[in-house]
Amino acid sequence: MPVSDAGGWLRPSDPERRAGATPRVVLFALLAGLLTAWLLYDGMGANLLICGAATAVGAGFAARAASRRIRPWTAAWSLLALALLAVPTLWDAGRPTLLAVACALGLASLALHGGRRWAGVLFALPGLLWHLVPATGWAWTSMEGRSPVERDRIVPVLKALAVAAVLLTVFGLLFAGADAGMADLLDGLTPHLDLDQLPARGLLFALGTFTALGFAHIAAGPRRWDRTVIRPGRERRRLEWALPLVALDLMFGVFAVIQAAVVLGGADAVLSNTGMSRSAYARQGFWQLSVITALTLVVVAVAKCWAPRSTAADRRVARILLGLLCVLALTVVASALGRMWFYVDASGLTSLRLGVLVAEIWLGVVFLLLITAGLTGRTGWLPRVVVLSGVLTVAVYGLMGPDAIVARQNVDRYEQSLRTDPHTATIDLRNVRLLSADAVPALDRLPEPQRSCALQLIGRDLAGESKPWYATGASVARAREILAERPPVDSALIGRRSCDRVGPGFGVR
Known part of the structure; x- marks a missing residue:
């Protein structure tokens, strides 16, 4: 009842x-x-x-x-x-x-x-x-x-x-x-x-x-x-409610203009306007922008709860200001994604960076859904579609094999650097040594001693007691076959310190 x-x-x-x-x-x-x-x-x-x-x-x-x-x-x-x-x-x-x-x-x-x-x-x-x-x-x-x-x-x-x-x-x-x-x-x-x-x-x-x-x-x-009865927040007066949102919209707008001048100008603009490299510029701001994106969703939800709604004009003002904030939030999402692109291009991909990148893309989708609901004036479909988008994101993220993607990207970067300048080419094995067995097919493409350094820990884990078929993923079987054909070189012959970061000359870089 x-x-x-x-x-x-x-x-x-x-x-x-x-x-x-x-x-x-x-x-x-x-x-x-x-x-x-x-x-x-x-x-x-x-x-x-x-x-x-x-x-x-x-x-x-x-x-x-x-x-x-x-x-x-x-x-x-x-x-x-x-x-x-x-x-x-x-x-x-x-x-x-x-x-x-x-x-x-x-x-x-x-x-x-x-x-x-x-x-x-x-x-x-x-x-x-x-x-x-x-x-x-x-x-x-x-x-x-x-x-x-x-x-x-x-x-x-x-x-x-x-x-x-x-x-x-x-x-x-x-x-x-x-x-x-x-x-x-x-x-x-x-x-x-x-x-x-x-x-x-x-x-x-x-x-x-x-x-x-x-x-x-x-x-x-x-x-x-x-x-469930959830009472709406107390309706605020238009000025009391709109003034903070207008100020926030202006700040977002200024940020969007700066991004258009700095980021869209490319690497030269980043260096000339900030004095930093692309990697340092991305590392400085990506996490803050990700937090801003999430907090903006909270602001939109709270503002919608307290928005004036007595008259058609009040509802129109609320729709305009919240819609503008969602549109400007998309520029924050785009900037965060651009900075992550710079970061990955300069330093390589990691599991954490890939996970946060996927989460940032989903937040952008949520803002697009909010904008669509505001334009159509219908919100009955929004809760289930937002959950659906989040679940699809998790499903795609899990089914695409994140560790395999991370290993493949790092190996591709290393092979490209070998073709460009073999004497300075390096791979940061700290990014790939702690990956799961999903990474073995990509890491197997590395030359020695990089290959053995990258596969040491994974091979040690897989060398233990074999699990039954129903308790392991298909990637484990592939990894076992690869490591059985070409076992990694014993760690005592390579040395722990040399495996931190090695190049073709097998020196620490």
């Missing part, structure tokens, strides 16, 4: 009704827990998709019991969540994987909650957290409330699964002892269980089960965050 204003500014409505947990929902939650404990202990890869599929099936059964229908946005969020979970199946880098998994969980929650307004979309993203604890009691109460005949349906299934597990274990051991090929296959498919692993696997089982029950709890009766 709708929420009254007396309950405070942040209070979502409860669902009209919540369907009970069916035996199928409970079974798939337990299956998700078992798969999580079995597969996720060794790492992340295709196992995330497997566990996610079991969780999705359980949530689907809960939604069906509640007579809920699949809507277009629900399908879109669900497909994007699966795309995000595919990132660790392709690449090995940890930061993009964790970001993709976090976004996938948020999208799955949004898909089940639904939501159109800002409150409905933003509060639905972490909405799973509000369902984890109630979901357990919901499942237990639902099972207790069912008839003995319905409860008895679960016991035969559990018995069948237990018998199947015993049979597969016994005959698997016998087949493995009879044939080496079968032993290798089963060794890659099954985890190695030790007693000291039981506590960690128990925690993983609980995590998988509670997460699956949480999503099923949402599907059975989501909280209607769209009905």
Whole structure:
């Protein structure tokens, strides 16, 4: 039911009704827990998709019991969540994987909650957290409330699964002892269980089960965050509200004029007007401009909340001043991107620089969406499209292989410098030595000793215990093949100090 204003500014409505947990929902939650404990202990890869599929099936059964229908946005969020979970199946880098998994969980929650307004979309993203604890009691109460005949349906299934597990274990051991090929296959498919692993696997089982029950709890009766009452800010007088924005617009305008004179003039203009190199000029201002871009979004949101709106003239002034600020903010985005281009051209690409560059591009897209909403006068589509743009950015960032791109750009720069001036060509190996296995194909193109210096740490990590196929990305298999054919030279023969920054003469530069 709708929420009254007396309950405070942040209070979502409860669902009209919540369907009970069916035996199928409970079974798939337990299956998700078992798969999580079995597969996720060794790492992340295709196992995330497997566990996610079991969780999705359980949530689907809960939604069906509640007579809920699949809507277009629900399908879109669900497909994007699966795309995000595919990132660790392709690449090995940890930061993009964790970001993709976090976004996938948020999208799955949004898909089940639904939501159109800002409150409905933003509060639905972490909405799973509000369902984890109630979901357990919901499942237990639902099972207790069912008839003995319905409860008895679960016991035969559990018995069948237990018998199947015993049979597969016994005959698997016998087949493995009879044939080496079968032993290798089963060794890659099954985890190695030790007693000291039981506590960690128990925690993983609980995590998988509670997460699956949480999503099923949402599907059975989501909280209607769209009905959250958020009172608008107190309307300000036109002068009180507009004067700070006019001053800020003027400052942004002055900055835009300076950028047109300095940046558009090229490297010579940068040197003559600032007395700095392109690299120093970019390094000095990029991070500040990135902060300015983010703060501008906060200013726009707060100003919109307090904007005068009593008359058509007030609304027109608010639209003009906020629209102008968004347009001028695009010049800040363009300047930040230009400075990063100078920075990368002079010093090379790193994982941090690439990540911030992608984030800056997304902020520019958000400003374009705000400008479009202001010009059309329609904002109902804005919350979901802004989230969609952010999720697509994370998906593209993860699926394109950031570490592979960073390694490829640095190797390309080094090869170009070798062709231009072989005696001064260097590569800053500190930028590439700490990359993941995704970087191995590009780093393998380096000559010795640069190649061995770049691959030392990666080769050491991959030389450890081999993980099963479901717990690693495809890039790890490629890296292992490359390093098996051409192992890096032993670090003792190269020297730690020489590997910091070496050129063709194998000297520290």
